[in-house]
Amino acid sequence: MLIIDDSKAMRGFLTYLATELSFTTVEAEDGRHGLDTLIKNDPSQPFDVALVDWDMPRMTGIELVQFIRRNRDFDAVKLMMVTTNNTVEKITLALESGADDFLMKPVTLDSLREKLQILGLVD
Amino acid sequence: MTTNDELQQQLIQDLLIESFEGLDRFDREMLALEKGAGTTDTPNVIFRVIHTIKGTAGCLGLTKIESVAHVGENLLSALREGKVSVSPPLINALLAYADALREMLRSLETERHEGEADYSELLRRLQDLNCETAVPVPSAAPPAPAGWGLFEEEPAAETPVTPPQTTVAKVLPIMPESEPAARTGSGGNSANAPSAADSAIRVNVDQLDKLMNLVGELVLARNQIVQHCGPAQDHGLLAASQRLNLITTELQEGVMKTRMQPIGNIWAKFPRVVRDVASELGKEVQLVMEGNQTELDRTIIEAIKDPLTHIVRNAIDHGIEGPAERRAAGKPETGMLILRAFHEGGQVNIEIMDDGRGVNIVRVKQKAIERGLVSVEQAGRLSDREALNLIFLPGFSTAEKVTNVSGRGVGMDVVKTNIEKIGGAVDVVSDSGRGSTVKIKIPLTLAIIPALIVTSGGERFAIPQVSLLELVRLEDDQKRKGIELLCGTPVYRLRGRLLPLCYLNQQLKLVPATAGQLAADSAQADAVNMVVLQADGRQFGLVVDQINDTEEIVVKPLGKQLKGISCFAGATIMGDGRVALILDVLGLAQHANIVSEVRDRAQPDKARADQTAGDRQTLLLFDAGASSRMAIPLSMVARLEEFPRKSVERSGDQEVIQYRGQIIPLIRVADHIARVGIPPQDLSDPMQVVIYAENGRSVGLVVGRIDDIVEEVITVKRDSSGRGTLGSVVIKEKVTDLLDVSAIIRAADPAFYLDHPATLAA
Numbered sequence: 001m002l003i004i005d006d007s008k009a010m011r012g013f014l015t016y017l018a019t020e021l022s023f024t025t026v027e028a029e030d031g032r033h034g035l036d037t038l039i040k041n042d043p044s045q046p047f048d049v050a051l052v053d054w055d056m057p058r059m060t061g062i063e064l065v066q067f068i069r070r071n072r073d074f075d076a077v078k079l080m081m082v083t084t085n086n087t088v089e090k091i092t093l094a095l096e097s098g099a100d101d102f103l104m105k106p107v108t109l110d111s112l113r114e115k116l117q118i119l120g121l122v123d
Numbered sequence: 124m125t126t127n128d129e130l131q132q133q134l135i136q137d138l139l140i141e142s143f144e145g146l147d148r149f150d151r152e153m154l155a156l157e158k159g160a161g162t163t164d165t166p167n168v169i170f171r172v173i174h175t176i177k178g179t180a181g182c183l184g185l186t187k188i189e190s191v192a193h194v195g196e197n198l199l200s201a202l203r204e205g206k207v208s209v210s211p212p213l214i215n216a217l218l219a220y221a222d223a224l225r226e227m228l229r230s231l232e233t234e235r236h237e238g239e240a241d242y243s244e245l246l247r248r249l250q251d252l253n254c255e256t257a258v259p260v261p262s263a264a265p266p267a268p269a270g271w272g273l274f275e276e277e278p279a280a281e282t283p284v285t286p287p288q289t290t291v292a293k294v295l296p297i298m299p300e301s302e303p304a305a306r307t308g309s310g311g312n313s314a315n316a317p318s319a320a321d322s323a324i325r326v327n328v329d330q331l332d333k334l335m336n337l338v339g340e341l342v343l344a345r346n347q348i349v350q351h352c353g354p355a356q357d358h359g360l361l362a363a364s365q366r367l368n369l370i371t372t373e374l375q376e377g378v379m380k381t382r383m384q385p386i387g388n389i390w391a392k393f394p395r396v397v398r399d400v401a402s403e404l405g406k407e408v409q410l411v412m413e414g415n416q417t418e419l420d421r422t423i424i425e426a427i428k429d430p431l432t433h434i435v436r437n438a439i440d441h442g443i444e445g446p447a448e449r450r451a452a453g454k455p456e457t458g459m460l461i462l463r464a465f466h467e468g469g470q471v472n473i474e475i476m477d478d479g480r481g482v483n484i485v486r487v488k489q490k491a492i493e494r495g496l497v498s499v500e501q502a503g504r505l506s507d508r509e510a511l512n513l514i515f516l517p518g519f520s521t522a523e524k525v526t527n528v529s530g531r532g533v534g535m536d537v538v539k540t541n542i543e544k545i546g547g548a549v550d551v552v553s554d555s556g557r558g559s560t561v562k563i564k565i566p567l568t569l570a571i572i573p574a575l576i577v578t579s580g581g582e583r584f585a586i587p588q589v590s591l592l593e594l595v596r597l598e599d600d601q602k603r604k605g606i607e608l609l610c611g612t613p614v615y616r617l618r619g620r621l622l623p624l625c626y627l628n629q630q631l632k633l634v635p636a637t638a639g640q641l642a643a644d645s646a647q648a649d650a651v652n653m654v655v656l657q658a659d660g661r662q663f664g665l666v667v668d669q670i671n672d673t674e675e676i677v678v679k680p681l682g683k684q685l686k687g688i689s690c691f692a693g694a695t696i697m698g699d700g701r702v703a704l705i706l707d708v709l710g711l712a713q714h715a716n717i718v719s720e721v722r723d724r725a726q727p728d729k730a731r732a733d734q735t736a737g738d739r740q741t742l743l744l745f746d747a748g749a750s751s752r753m754a755i756p757l758s759m760v761a762r763l764e765e766f767p768r769k770s771v772e773r774s775g776d777q778e779v780i781q782y783r784g785q786i787i788p789l790i791r792v793a794d795h796i797a798r799v800g801i802p803p804q805d806l807s808d809p810m811q812v813v814i815y816a817e818n819g820r821s822v823g824l825v826v827g828r829i830d831d832i833v834e835e836v837i838t839v840k841r842d843s844s845g846r847g848t849l850g851s852v853v854i855k856e857k858v859t860d861l862l863d864v865s866a867i868i869r870a871a872d873p874a875f876y877l878d879h880p881a882t883l884a885a
Contacts, residue, residue: 039178040171063130071181071189 001025004034004064005053005082014051014082017112021122023048031059035067038074047077048121051103054083054094062097069098078119082107131183137325138179139232145172146221150395153221157214166203169217173199176224187237188227194246195220198253207253216248218395328421331382338371338378339571339677345371346674346698375571375675379420386464386473387415389428393435397460400439407446407457408439417464419471423565426545427473430538434475434561435460437535442479442559452556454478466567470589473563482553484510491519503817503865504759511551515539546589574676574705576697577654578669580633583703585676585695586654590708592662594670595653606651611834615653615664622655624664625715631690658712665711674698678705690714741834743813744859746827752859753792753826754852759864761816763829765809777872780823782814790871791825792862815864822868831855 001023003014011027018025026047028034034050041047050068054061061081068074081094081102094102103115116122149172155161156169177192195217201207223242230238345367352364390412401408419427443449443458450456461476488502491513497505505513513519517536542549547565566572566589574585595617597605605615606624613624627633653664676695681704685691689710697703741757764782771778771789778789789812812823835854848860 035182039182040175042171043174059130067134067182070184071178073178073181 002028002034002037002047002050002077004028004031004050004056004061006030006056007053010053014107014112017107017109018051020109021113021116030056031061031064033058034064035059038068038077043073049078049080049116049119051080051082052099054081054090062094065094065097065099078121080115080119134179134183135231138176138183139228141179142176142228143225145175146225147391147395148172149221150218151391153214153217154394154398156209157211166199170196170199170203173224185231185237188224188231191220191223191227191242191246194249195224198249201253213252216245216252218399219245220249326381331378331421334378335382338375341371342375342571342675342677343696343698347700350698379571382421383418384421384424385416385418386424386471387412389424389431390415390462393432393462396432396435397439400436401443404440405445406439406443408443408460409457410460410462412462414464415462417466417471419565420567423471423545423567426541427547427563427565430541430549430563431473431475433535433538435462438475438477438479438559438561442477442481444480448480452480471565471567473565474560475563476558476560478558481555481557481559482511482514482551483555484553487511487513491516494519504756511553514551515549546587571675571677573673574695575654575673576671576703577627577652577667578671579627579667580631582633583671583697583701584627584667585674585703585705586656586665586708587692587705588673590656590658592655592657595655595664596670597651597653599650617655617664620662622662622664623715623717624653624666625711625717626666628666628668630711630715656708656712658709658717661712661717663712663715663717676703676705741832742854742859743832744830744854745811745813746830752830752854752857753848753862754854754859755813755862755864757832759815760813761821762814764812764814764823766812766823767809771810780812782821782823785821787814787821787823788872789823789825790867792867793825793827795867795870815868822872824864824867 001018003011003018003025005011005014005027006029008029011029015025015027026037026041028037031052034052038047038050052061052064056064059067061083065079065081068077068079078100079098081099082105083090083094083102084105086104091102100119101115103111113122149169152161152165152169156165173192173196177189177196180186180188180192198207198213198217202209202213207213223240223245226240227237230236230240348364349368352361393412394410397408397410438460439458443460444452444454446456449458459476459478461474463472463474463476465472484507488497488505488510491497491510492499492502496513496516496519502510514535515538517534519534519536539549542563542565545565547563549564550562551559552562553559573588575588575591577584577586595615597615606613607616608614609621613626615622615624651666652668652670653666654670655662655664674697678693679695681688681691681693685694690707691704691710692707693705694702695705742754743757743760743763744752744754746752766780771780773779774786774788778791779786780789811826811829813826813829815822815824833854835852849863851858851860853859
């Protein structure tokens with residue numbers, strides 16, 4: 001799992017949750033770093049899912065999703081927006097941009113597990 | 124659903140930088156693989172480079188780059204898994220493939236699209252290579268079970284990769300493994316892969332430039348504060364200003380360091396350049412690089428990239444011989460090309476050495492004459508070193524035909540101009556048959572330089588420390604004895620050498636005065652302060668009113684009103700807030716006619732012929748022993764000597780004399796210019812001999828009496844009145860024949876020019 005968030009605390013927290021769900025995680029500190037990490041990743045061990053924060057410096061979550069979705073190679077990587085933006089408008093934008101799902105803040109172990117179940121990544 | 128344009132542009136920029144770096148690494152690793160010097164990680168490194176390019180291009184919608192990258196990625200993936208073996212066609216195809224990617228990236232950089240080129244044939248080649256599923260051959264892997272575990276099943280024996288064909292250059296970069304330890308890990312999903320991002324970050328160059336400028340300003344402000352605090356009594360303020368002083372210096376050094384890059388960054392592409400050029404020419408070249416950790420300011424790195432490449436190409440093309448020729452010359456078939464970089468005296472020295480055939484000076488002169496860069500007469504007068512430097516003249520190329528390799532429209536003149544533009548100097552040393560060395564000296568940085576501050580005519584000037592040799596102060600007696608007038612030019616005898624002097628007041632017309640008055644003025648002054656400077660290999664003394672202190676100055680470019688003045692290199696703001704001009708030593712020397720502007724020679728002969736009318740020349744006047752007075756240009760004279768008549772000996776039918784451990788032939792000028800009916804006079808004792816030296820050989824011209832040295836504007840009447848003369852001129856109201864030195868030498872000693880058909884042909 002790739003965790004992209006500019007807050008170190010948030011990354012730590014999400015990593016903790018993911019580990020609880022027995023995911024191996026890699027962290028990235030903003031959109032650019034996230035994109036780089038994804039691109040440079042060894043294709044034989046692809047990421048299953050990326051948790052993408054909405055609001056980040058250098059490249060926002062939406063921009064990141066747009067860039068990732070332009071490369072068909074990354075089609076298999078599920079993208080989940082992590083956001084407090086719960087307006088229909090914004091969620092529609094995220095989904096239209098290519099995100100697979102979204103996760104509302106505050107994130108809990110249960111909410112994360114639930115969303116990952118929907119994506120078929122957790123039993 | 125549009126993606127942010129600005130972000131897209133920025134990503135493309137990053138893609139370009141990263142990809143060019145990556146492709147250089149790609150080349151390097153490919154060559155290692157070709158040599159059988161690869162490690163277990165080599166195929167991975169290569170793969171990752173392409174993988175990253177493909178991934179980024181895909182995200183940016185660069186479909187062409189992506190699809191081309193994709194085909195190569197497949198092949199590299201097969202290579203990585205050992206499904207495809209390393210072979211010369213594979214290496215060649217992959218190198219061509221890297222070039223194709225570069226081409227598209229470059230097109231993206233300059234034209235903002237991926238270019239129109241069609242790579243389908245290359246791609247087919249790559250696909251074909253991928254299809255022939257060869258028996259897996261272990262890549263030259265030293266037994267190293269660690270890593271990706273891809274080679275586990277393979278025997279650990281060192282099986283060398285198929286050696287390259289014989290014509291392929293052997294390229295052996297002797298570089299300490301400088302690749303930072305980053306990215307040794309797989310960069311994959313391992314939980315906490317320490318990435319390079321933790322210890323290094325990418326910073327926009329503009330940001331650094333801005334910082335550098337700010338530090339420059341800070342240095343100025345610091346200087347001002349320190350100056351104001353000098354007389355202050357407040358201890359607190361003094362302590363604070365001292366601290367500010369120290370911190371500023373450290374900050375300045377720190378910021379400068381961030382802009383430093385190891386020269387290895389630009390050298391990285393040379394193994395590939397050498398390989399390509401050498402194999403194209405069917406030569407074998409071994410490249411050795413020393414000191415690739417030597418650091419330079421990035422602006423300078425950028426500026427020397429192309430000149431260096433050109434010199435390297437030249438060295439292989441013109442310098443290093445083909446294997447057959449080398450064998451015939453008793454040299455190993457593989458030529459050596461050595462790149463060295465090292466710091467010395469606040470400057471960076473770069474040397475490009477080859478063990479090839481060296482520069483053929485005769486041919487250089489011949490070419491220069493053919494191309495009208497110098498006149499026959501000038502060529503004859505040039506020393507070997509000067510002749511070598513002819514290759515830096517615009518429009519010069521020794522290549523018999525313009526080859527694909529080095530004949531690309533840029534010549535060594537561009538190299539020289541580019542290096543001089545950044546305050547550097549370039550020089551060639553050549554040892555015929557044994558190779559040549561191009562030496563480049565460049566400053567570490569351009570922004571802040573140490574300089575000596577001097578005062579003249581009430582104004583302050585800064586002289587860059589690099590051109591400063593020493594300071595001389597002459598008082599009373601010394602001054603009266605030391606400074607002499609030679610042909611109207613003041614000179615000073617510094618440790619037995621004549622140092623031409625130049626008065627700053629006079630050059631810059633700070634004080635309206637004639638040379639005579641100046642001499643008188645300085646005679647009245649208490650002492651003469653002289654700054655000994657070096658420009659273009661020539662030394663001269665600059666006389667100033669006062670020598671102040673050395674200071675770190677921040678170089679500011681001159682406004683366009685002053686830009687055209689060659690005497691100034693820039694300006695700086697002094698501690699008291701006033702502006703001081705930075706002297707351009709070379710420009711000043713040229714302005715004072717101490718160093719001739721070499722570029723003058725670049726003018727075609729016709730233009731020069733028109734000019735000769737107005738040329739001032741320093742001539743040695745002598746009585747040849749026959750009737751008329753003769754003259755030769757002083758520049759052709761090595762020394763004037765007297766020999767007792769009894770010291771003349773004979774060797775064969777030639778009169779010779781022992782001179783400084785050499786046997787030099789004597790030529791009696793009178794014998795060669797004797798006119799009908801006038802018998803040569805008996806010669807005086809001791810004999811007056813003009814020593815004339817060329818190409819390391821000397822002859823003595825026996826003359827009757829040395830008359831005078833004059834500086835004259837001469838107009839040569841071409842109708843030569845007798846043999847051995849070039850023509851006649853009127854000097855000091857007397858008809859004077861200009862001696863044709865080379866004709867006389869040729870007549871007396873044909874062997875003298877034997878090694879130099881060029882001059883004979885003239």
